[in-house]
Each structure stands twice: as structure tokens, then as C-alpha cells.
Amino acid sequence: MNGPTLHKTAADCAExxxxxxxxxxxxxxxxxxKVRGKVFMLMTEVPGRPVVILKADPDEAHALREQYRHITPGYHMNKKHWITLEGGEGVDKKLVRELVTDSYLLVVARLPRAERPVDPHTYGTGTRAPR
Incomplete structure (x- = not known):
């Protein structure tokens, strides 16, 4: 996936x-x-290379950096809790959408329950939260 496609895919998912x-x-x-005023994704270019910066669980972030050479520690962010994603081999639309959604859900899970736009534990699973 190239840079412009990376940004478009990430933005489409976030929206x-x-x-x-x-x-x-x-x-x-x-x-x-942002969701409820809290950042879950940033997009910019670092010396001409489009990047997407996302929140990630620290263990997951480490595993992703080991598995994909186009995933690095968060640019200008806490290196333990954020990752930077570049376009390249192995980076496809499915991966980008998963990482954007995971970042969003990590942020939503930290919001007070009354402010959450979705239940972070069931969103996207096709199941509903118990009433």
C-alpha cells in the first residue's frame, strides 16, 4: 500500500x-x-513519507513492530503506547482498518462509561451488550 492510499484508508475508517x-x-x-476530545489517530508526513500514528496496547505494539518493518514506535508520541504506520509491503487495507479501530477502542475504553459512544468490548463483534 502506498502513502496516499494509507492516509485515505485510515481516514475513511476513522470517519x-x-x-x-x-x-x-x-x-x-x-x-x-479524536473521540470525545481524546486523540486516537494522527496523520502527517515525515520527510515526504505519509504516516499514520495510532494508540496501541504496549504488548501488541511490540509484536507489531517485530512482525512488520513498516510499523515503528510512535513519532513524537510515547513510544510504549503509540505506533507509527507507513505504507509498504505487508501493510494492506485490512491491517490499517484493524489498527485504526483498535486505537479508537483503546481510547473509548478509558472514557467514563457515560461518555462512551460505543461499548469498547462488543463494538464490531456483531454482539450487543447486555441491557
């Missing part, structure tokens, strides 16, 4: 997530996606 909003608090070169 489908309940409560997600796009902001540009750092200027036009940075697209920042």
Missing part, C-alpha cells in the same frame, strides 16, 4: 467510527482524529 471528529490543532500538515 466511520461513532463520535470520531477530525481536527487540525497543529496546522494543516497534521490531521488529528
Amino acid at each position: 466511520e467510527l461513532p463520535g470520531a471528529q477530525l481536527e487540525q490543532p497543529f496546522g494543516p500538515d497534521w490531521e488529528v482524529y
Whole structure:
């Protein structure tokens, strides 16, 4: 997957997530996606290379960096909790969508229950939360 496709795939996925909003608090070169005011994805270019920066579980982030050479520690973010994704071999639409959704759900899970736009434990599984 090339860089422009990476950004489009990530943005398309983020825009489908309940409560997600796009902001540009750092200027036009940075697209920042938030849910209830909390960042779950950033997109920019680092020396001409489009990148997507996402929140990730620390163990998962480590495993992803081991498995994919196009996934590195979070650019300008906490290296333990964030990853940077570049386009390249092995990076397909399915992986991008999974990582964007996982980042979103990690952030939603930390919100107060009353502020959550979805149940982070059942969202996307096809099951409903018990009433």
C-alpha cells in the first residue's frame, strides 16, 4: 500500500467510527482524529513519507513492530503506547482498518462509561451488550 492510499484508508475508517471528529490543532500538515476530545489517530508526513500514528496496547505494539518493518514506535508520541504506520509491503487495507479501530477502542475504553459512544468490548463483534 502506498502513502496516499494509507492516509485515505485510515481516514475513511476513522470517519466511520461513532463520535470520531477530525481536527487540525497543529496546522494543516497534521490531521488529528479524536473521540470525545481524546486523540486516537494522527496523520502527517515525515520527510515526504505519509504516516499514520495510532494508540496501541504496549504488548501488541511490540509484536507489531517485530512482525512488520513498516510499523515503528510512535513519532513524537510515547513510544510504549503509540505506533507509527507507513505504507509498504505487508501493510494492506485490512491491517490499517484493524489498527485504526483498535486505537479508537483503546481510547473509548478509558472514557467514563457515560461518555462512551460505543461499548469498547462488543463494538464490531456483531454482539450487543447486555441491557
